[in-house]
Every structure is written in structure tokens, then in C-alpha cells.
Amino acid sequence: MSSTPAKAEAIETPDVLIVGTGFAGLGMAMKLLDAGHSDFVLLEKADDVGGTWRDNTYPGCACDVASVMYSYSFAPNRSWSRMYAAQPEILDYIKRVVKDRNLEQHIRFNTEATSYVFDEDSDRWSVRTRSGQEYRPRIVVLAHGALHQPNIPDLPGMGRFKGKMFHSAQWDHSVDLKGKRVAVIGTGSSAAQFIPEIAGTAAHLDVFQRTAHWVLPKADRPLKDFERKLFKALPLVQQLYRLLAYWTHEVPVLAFLNPKLLRVLELASLRMLAKQVPDPELRAKLTPDYKIGCKRILLTNDYYPALQRPDVDLITSGVAEFTETGVKSADGKLHEADVVILGTGFSTDNRCATEDIVGRDGITIQEAWRDGMTAHLGTTVSGFPNMFMLMGPNSGGGAQSILFVIEAQLHYVVECLRMMRGRRATRLEIRADVQREFNSRLHGRLAGSVWNAGGCDSWFLDHTGQNRQSWPGTGTSYWRATRRPDPKAFTLTSRAGGRRLRVVSQPTDSQ
Numbered sequence: 001m002s003s004t005p006a007k008a009e010a011i012e013t014p015d016v017l018i019v020g021t022g023f024a025g026l027g028m029a030m031k032l033l034d035a036g037h038s039d040f041v042l043l044e045k046a047d048d049v050g051g052t053w054r055d056n057t058y059p060g061c062a063c064d065v066a067s068v069m070y071s072y073s074f075a076p077n078r079s080w081s082r083m084y085a086a087q088p089e090i091l092d093y094i095k096r097v098v099k100d101r102n103l104e105q106h107i108r109f110n111t112e113a114t115s116y117v118f119d120e121d122s123d124r125w126s127v128r129t130r131s132g133q134e135y136r137p138r139i140v141v142l143a144h145g146a147l148h149q150p151n152i153p154d155l156p157g158m159g160r161f162k163g164k165m166f167h168s169a170q171w172d173h174s175v176d177l178k179g180k181r182v183a184v185i186g187t188g189s190s191a192a193q194f195i196p197e198i199a200g201t202a203a204h205l206d207v208f209q210r211t212a213h214w215v216l217p218k219a220d221r222p223l224k225d226f227e228r229k230l231f232k233a234l235p236l237v238q239q240l241y242r243l244l245a246y247w248t249h250e251v252p253v254l255a256f257l258n259p260k261l262l263r264v265l266e267l268a269s270l271r272m273l274a275k276q277v278p279d280p281e282l283r284a285k286l287t288p289d290y291k292i293g294c295k296r297i298l299l300t301n302d303y304y305p306a307l308q309r310p311d312v313d314l315i316t317s318g319v320a321e322f323t324e325t326g327v328k329s330a331d332g333k334l335h336e337a338d339v340v341i342l343g344t345g346f347s348t349d350n351r352c353a354t355e356d357i358v359g360r361d362g363i364t365i366q367e368a369w370r371d372g373m374t375a376h377l378g379t380t381v382s383g384f385p386n387m388f389m390l391m392g393p394n395s396g397g398g399a400q401s402i403l404f405v406i407e408a409q410l411h412y413v414v415e416c417l418r419m420m421r422g423r424r425a426t427r428l429e430i431r432a433d434v435q436r437e438f439n440s441r442l443h444g445r446l447a448g449s450v451w452n453a454g455g456c457d458s459w460f461l462d463h464t465g466q467n468r469q470s471w472p473g474t475g476t477s478y479w480r481a482t483r484r485p486d487p488k489a490f491t492l493t494s495r496a497g498g499r500r501l502r503v504v505s506q507p508t509d510s511q
Contacts, residue, residue: 022051
């Protein structure tokens with residue numbers, strides 16, 4: 001008996017395709033609606049929105065940016081419970097925004113984009129998903145973020161370990177840590193949050209520290225009822241809170257760009273260390289040997305106290321190998337463990353390394369970035385027309401809220417689309433010479449910053465030793481740079497009939 005073949009899904013042709021439903025992707029959708037564009041689709045590989053705030057559910061997960069700065073300025077949250085919100089509250093805010101703006105009708109859940117190919121005949125992208133569905137948008141916006149691929153280190157003998165092992169961004173809630181011997185590998189931002197939460201639950205906690213981190217106190221507290229009532233009754237009050245938080249995060253960036261000014265922050269951190277850790281031997285282990293700001297600064301009030309519990313040991317001799325029953329440190333000691341938790345951060349060297357993205361003339365993103373990630377203003381890449389990135393290379397905000405940076409990029413993308421419409425262009429591409437000159441200036445400015453010259457190895461630096469994450473300036477300077485796209489920085493072209501392209505905007509001699 002013959003069977004009828006499955007009917008192929010119809011090709012969708014939205015004007016704009018957004019990949020990802022974290023803060024960046026959802027913000028892009030809202031700004032398109034505000035600009036009068038409703039012909040867009042969001043692809044989400046998971047079954048819910050939220051991005052990193054959906055995926056990271058480890059105990060103690062919270063934001064290290066003040067909550068009044070960690071919401072859209074165009075969709076403020078008047079009911080934050082704390083000065084620094086925890087993951088469940090942030091995720092709840094994201095879901096509420098989706099509902100309030102009726103965005104779910106535009107989202108295709110459980111739909112993972114696997115390949116992007118630019119069609120030069122139609123000036124559209126062909127985007128295919130894991131299920132075989134094809135989308136042919138005019139514009140692609142990649143909004144899957146920089147911190148979404150867990151970094152799983154290849155340590156000797158990991159495969160031999162017979163206990164449970166998981167990354168903090170893939171927390172296994174089925175594993176009961178009560179009464180267990182737990183080894184934590186890494187002491188970065190995530191580990192500094194979950195270590196105080198699981199210490200005391202686990203029978204014993206071994207914390208493997210490769211590098212000591214600079215720590216500053218976190219000005220966290222519950223927001224009072226009268227403050228939340230004021231936010232709702234007088235929105236200007238919340239705007240003033242937001243302004244104060246903005247400049248609190250903005251001022252340190254000036255010191256990061258001029259490391260001589262960082263001594264004040266170092267003294268504040270050392271004072272906190274001396275106050276919270278009276279044991280000189282432990283204090284020495286926790287004292288960094290590099291410039292503050294070179295690595296991400298930890299904002300926490302309970303990390304140092306957790307390390308001084310009698311059931312917690314800090315191991316600084318390094319991981320030599322895993323055994324069936326635990327982790328052997330470089331000094332030859334075996335640390336028995338039932339559970340190993342990897343607090344080893346995220347892979348950021350090439351955030352599109354595993355993606356099949358093919359641009360103009362068949363160039364792949366891997367070929368374009370063979371010497372390291374580069375872009376123009378962190379949003380456009382030469383060779384990849386009609387494609388925008390959010391939180392792309394060198395658009396990280398230093399100490400500033402990434403949401404402020406994202407909002408600047410959302411504005412910039414909308415302005416680029418407006419420029420295309422005004423010039424009746426069907427293709428927009430940043431010029432290669434503009435991108436090269438921009439990155440030359442950018443890395444020249446970064447060379448003297450603490451991120452490049454602070455004496456440490458951090459996730460800001462790629463395999464070439466270049467900083468591919470940070471913006472070499474304040475959030476204010478990035479905001480100014482993205483206010484209005486320069487038409488002369490782009491090649492803008494339009495279909496003129498048949499297969500020919502008519503030049504709409506091209507560089508002048510002065511460019």
C-alpha cells in the first residue's frame with residue numbers, strides 16, 4: 001500500500017526575521033511595532049521566552065545591574081521587589097511584557113534556525129530550521145546574545161567521573177545536593193551567586209579557584225512599599241532612580257579606560273576583603289594579582305562568608321584530573337565528590353562559530369571572522385547584507401547595563417530600515433573599508449584600557465589576544481554613535497528590474 005508523502009510547510013516571507021526571544025529579540029519586536037512594522041517573525045529554539053533568564057535557573061541567580069536599569073525604558077517595571085532583581089522576577093517581567101504587547105502571535109517556539117544563506121537575486125535571506133521549514137525574510141536580526149553557549153572545559157579524566165556533573169547554566173534540579181559532597185569548578189559571577197546558596201545544604205563543598213576575583217559590595221535591599229507606590233504614581237521618581245543607577249554604572253568605565261584611576265576601586269575591594277576575611281592565609285588566596293576591572297568584578301555580600309564555613313574548602317592548586325570518585329588537585333590530593341558543578345562561564349571567542357551563515361559571494365561567517373570577530377558598531381558585518389546583530393562584537397557595555405546598549409542598537413536598526421525605505425533600497429551592507437577603519441580606531445583605544453593591559457586572561461580576549469567584547473568608551477558615547485546611521489558608510493542598492501542592481505548610495509571621494 002503506498003503512503004502519501006508529508007506535505008511540505010509553506011515558505012514564510014516576513015519582512016524581518018528575529019532570532020531569539022531574550023531581552024534583545026523581544027525589544028527589537030517592540031521597537032518595530034512602535035515604528036509601524038508588524039510584518040516580522042521571531043524564532044525561538046526553546047518552548048518559552050526569556051533567553052539567558054530562562055536558561056539560567058541555578059540557586060541564587062540574580063542580576064548584578066540595578067533592577068531600575070534592567071528593564072526597557074519604553075516598558076518600565078514599576079513593581080520590582082529589590083534593588084537587584086533575582087532570576088524568577090526578571091523572567092516574570094519578560095513574560096509580562098510579551099503578554100502586554102501581544103508578541104506571542106509573532107513567535108515560533110521550538111524552532112531553531114540552522115542555516116542562513118543570502119540570495120543575491122532577490123536580496124532576501126533563506127533561513128532554514130532544524131525541522132526543514134524555510135523562511136525568506138528581507139532582513140535578519142540575530143538576537144541570540146553573547147552568553148548562551150556554556151563553556152565546558154576539557155579537563156583530564158572528566159569522562160571517568162561516576163557522579164553527577166552539570167554546568168551552572170544547565171542546572172540539574174533533579175539532583176538533591178543535601179548531604180552530598182560537591183566540587184565546584186570556577187569562581188566567576190555565577191559561582192559567586194550559587195556557592196552561598198548551596199553551602200550548608202551540601203555535606204561538604206570544595207571550591208576550585210583558578211584566579212582570585214575582585215569583589216565589591218552589592219547595594220542590594222528590598223524596595224519599600226512606598227517606593228513602589230511612588231514609581232506608579234510618579235513615574236519621574238523611578239526615572240530619577242534609573243538616572244542614578246545609570247551614572248553609578250557609567251563612572252567606573254572612565255577608570256577602566258584610564259587604569260591609573262582604578263586604585264580607588266582596588267582599595268575599596270581590599271577593604272571589604274580585610275573586613276570580611278580575618279584569616280590571613282585565606283585572605284592571601286583571595287587577593288587578586290591583576291588590575292581591577294581586567295576581569296568582571298563580582299558584586300556580592302555573601303561570597304566571602306560562604307568560603308569561611310567549616311564545611312567549605314577553597315582549593316587554589318588547580319585541577320590535575322578527574323577520577324571515578326572525585327577531583328584530584330595539582331598538589332596530588334584527591335577531593336571526593338558525589339556531584340561536580342561547572343561554574344566555568346560561556347564560550348565567547350566566536351559567537352557564531354557553529355552557525356551556517358553564508359553572505360554575499362558565498363562568504364561564510366567563519367571565513368569573515370577567521371582572524372577574530374569584527375563588526376561595525378556591533379551591529380553590521382561587511383559581506384552580510386541585510387543582516388543585523390544585537391550585542392555583536394565590541395558592543396559590550398563595560399560596567400553599564402547591557403539593556404542600555406541593546407536599546408541603542410534597537411534604535412540604530414530601526415533607523416537603518418527607515419534609511420533603506422527612504423532610498424528605496426532592497427540591500428544594505430556596511431562598507432568593508434569603513435568597518436576596517438572603525439575597528440582600527442576601536443582596538444587602538446582598547447589597547448590602553450584595563451581589559452587589554454590589566455595583566456589577566458579573561459573572556460573579553462579571544463584566541464588572538466584581542467578584546468572582541470568591550471566598547472572602548474562609555475555607554476553615553478555608544479548611544480551617541482548609534483543615534484543616526486551614516487548613509488555614506490553603507491552600500492545601498494536596489495532592484496532595477498531583471499537581475500541588475502542599481503547603486504543608490506556609494507562612497508564619495510572623501511570617504
